[in-house]
Amino acid sequence: MNMYGSEALEYEEVTRTRPARSTESQPSFEVVSGGGLDARVRAGVSSEFLARVKMVVAAAVLLFVLGSLRVALTSMTVAQLSANAEMREQISDFITNNDNLRVERSLMSSAGRIDRIAVQNYGMVVPASYDVIVLDTAEDEELAEEAVEEEAVEEASEEEIEAESEAEPEVEPEADAEVEDDTTFDATQLAAGL
Secondary structure (H helix, E strand, C coil): CCCCHHHHHHHHHHHCCCCCCCCCCCCCCCCCCCCCCHHHHHHCCCHHHHHHHHHHHHHHHHHHHHHHHHHHHHHHHHHHHHHHHHHHHHHHHHHHHHHHHHHHHHHHHCHHHHHHHHHHHHHCCCCCCCCCCCCCCCCHHHHHHHHHHHHHHHHHHHHHHHHHHHHHCCCCCCCCCCCCCCEEEEEHHHHHHC
C-alpha cells in the first residue's frame, strides 16, 4: 500500500520542509494602461505633429502665392516695357515720316516747280508783271465805308494843299528821289479806286 499514496506523501513532505512564502515581501503586480508597443499605433497622430504639418503647409502655400505674384508682376512689367519700346519706335517712325512728308510738300508746292509744270505741260506763259488783289468778304463793307470816309478826308486835304500851294512858290522835287512802284492793292485801295 505504500505504493498507492507514496507520491502524495512525498509532496506533502516537500511542502512541509519548505518555508511558506510571504505575500507581503514581494511587490504587487500593477497594470499600466496605454503601455506597450502598439500604444502609439492605437493613439494615432499627435496634435503637435499635426500643428507642425499645418505650419509647413501654410508656409509652402504662402511662398507659392508670393512667387506667383512676383512672376505675375515681372511679366506685366516686361510686357509694359516692350509696349513702351514699340510705342517709341512708332513715334520715331511717325516723326521721320512727318519730316519726309514736309520736305515732299515743300518740294511739290514750290513756285518754281509749279511754273515749270505749267509752262512745260500746259503751254502757259510766264507773265511779265502781275497784280495781287486781296478780297475779304466779311470786311469788304466796313473797308468800303472807311475808304469812302478816307477819300472824303483826302479830297478835303488836297483842296487845302492846293490853296496853300497857290500861296507859296513851287519847289521842284529832287531828281535822286526813288519812286516806289506798289502794284499790290488791298481792299481799301480797291474800294477807293471804284
